[in-house]
Amino acid sequence: MDLSQEEFELIQSLLESQLTPFGFESSPLLIKWYNEQVDKKFKFKSIHEDSLAFCVTSTSEMFERGFLPFVFESGICRDLRNALDESIGFYLKKMCQDLQNYQPIFYRDSDLEPGTRRPAFLAQTAAHVSGVAYYYHPSEIIQSAKREGIPLPWSEEDQQGRVYGVSIHHKYGGWFAIRGLIILQNVKYKSLQQTPPPDVVESIQLKVKLLNDFNFSNWKNWNYRDIIPVHPKMKYSQLQRKYFETEPKLRYDSLHDELKQSWLNLKEM
Incomplete structure (x- = not known):
């Protein structure tokens, strides 16, 4: 129908x-x-x-x-x-x-x-x-970083299949x-x-940091979720x-x- x-x-x-x-x-x-x-x-x-x-x-x-x-x-x-x-x-x-x-x-x-x-x-x-969340695809970010001469904080070996993309919400960040x-x-x-989702991680440097925090930093520190400012009430509780x-x-x-x-x-x- x-x-x-x-x-x-x-x-x-x-x-x-x-x-x-x-x-x-x-x-x-x-x-x-x-x-x-x-x-x-x-x-x-x-x-x-x-x-x-x-x-x-x-x-x-x-x-x-x-x-x-x-x-x-x-x-x-x-x-x-x-x-x-x-x-x-x-x-x-x-x-x-x-x-x-x-x-x-x-x-x-x-x-x-x-x-x-x-x-x-x-x-x-x-x-x-x-339109709910922007997907930061690793290949696009890696290519942009190389064009702009921005160093990548991981090795070429890691880059082959170990760098995964991540989605960020314009209001909730990674929470x-x-x-x-x-x-x-x-x-x-x-x-x-x-309606395209807002690209809220504006610079290539921050996008590289996002991928690095998501893939190689200890995920239990939750750093990648705070790549943009998020109101404390919108974050996961301590018990969660x-x-x-x-x-x-x-x-x-x-x-x-x-x-x-x-x-x-x-x-x-």
């Missing part, structure tokens, strides 16, 4: 009402925007190019408002070592239930293409083409995560206008940082009391 602007705004409003209370946000895109940017093996070949999709991201609030209630309140968490992925799937499925008329399907950022080790979709590309993609299979919205810094198989057992107390405190507010 071809959407009118009014119908599109209704879908956006419905998603927002489902997402915001749990610390999620979404940004619309057309499948063709994504397909134009990825290799053949990653394209959505069986979905019409004008199909409407939404890239779903989480803010710093998702941990306390979405994840902790899922673990301690929902009663459906089956694998505490995989609780975060389970919670993302739970909320994406919940969103899709209210969009059944549009034949929705969803992918988590952790999902793999069946029978392969390839991701089901390239999350950073989806975020970039939807956010790309969580999933919802595709409305029978919805076309050709009039959707693409501690959770992600802990080895996945140890997270729940070692942090159970702190996690539950945080959830109880939130319930009392």
Whole structure:
């Protein structure tokens, strides 16, 4: 079906009402925007190019408002070592239930293409083409640095396959995560206008620093996330940082009391 602007705004409003209370946000895109940017093996070949999709991201609030209630309140968490992925799937499925008329399907950022080790979709590309976060691609930055004579803080050997790109949000910096993609299979919205994400890391020197901090600095220091100024309230809480810094198989057992107390405190507010 071809959407009118009014119908599109209704879908956006419905998603927002489902997402915001749990610390999620979404940004619309057309499948063709994504397909134009990825290799053949990653394209959505069986979905019409004008199909409407939404890239779903989480803010710093998702941990306390979405994840902790899922673990301690929902009663459906089956694998505490995989609780975060389970919670993302739970909320994406919940969103899709209210969009059944549009034949929705969803992918988590952790999902793999069946029978392969390839991701089901390239999350950073989806975020970039939807305008939600700028993807800083290493090859582009390395080429620009070499043209301008800016030294790279890593070796040529490291440069071959070890330097990965990273996405930065114009408001949250690196204090956010790309969580999933919802595709409305029978919805076309050709009039959707693409809005490029803001390039907020302005100089090549800072972009090189961003890649270096993301790839080679100890990720537990969180430096790359602060490549642009971010309000303290938009950053991950100390408990959330501690959770992600802990080895996945140890997270729940070692942090159970702190996690539950945080959830109880939130319930009392």
